[in-house]
Amino acid sequence: MIVLEKKSGRIHLQLQAIFMGEDVVVLITGGDRPHLGTITAGARLEPLQTIQLQTHKEFYITEEVAVRLRKSFRGNFAICCGAHLDQITKEEIPLLTELAVQLGDELIQKLSTS
Template identity: 75%
Template sequence: MIHLQKESGRIRLVLDAYFMGEDIVVLISGGDQPHLGTITAGARLEPIQTVQLQAHKEFYITEEIAVCLRKEFAGNFAICCGAHMDHVTKDEIRMLTDMAIQLGKELIDQLKQKRL
């Protein structure tokens, strides 16, 4: 398992990645009410597929991480994300999105190191 987290102001995000053999499941959650908003799955040679639950918009995060992950990771993957913040501002949404994508890039860096 890989555990990463980021915090800035009132935004706190956690990324946990679980290995299933050669595959990986990534959970990104945080905010006031963590939930399951979007799931993006794929593999190096398969198209990326996203399921958006209700009107959640975390696909901006999961799809960007998926594009980067499929370039570096040989196995199948699923990225689940949900972070809700009460009374969130546009700047906080932008910051939360950037922080989540940075967590995804840190995960990819750790996966690269494990290959050595």
């Protein structure tokens, strides 16, 4: 398992990557109420599939990380994300997204060196 974290101001995100043989499940959670908001699954040569639960908008994160991950990762993957920050500001929304994508990039780097 790989665990990574990013913090900026009130935003605290954690990424956990759990291996299932050659495949990986990635959990990106954080904020005041971690939850399951969006799931994006795919593989290198397969189309991405996203499930958005209720009105959650974490697909901005899961799909961006998935597009990057599929370029170098050979196995199947699922990216689950849910981060809620009470009274999030307009400035914090893109920051939260950027931190989550940075976590995804760090994971990709770790996967390519292992």
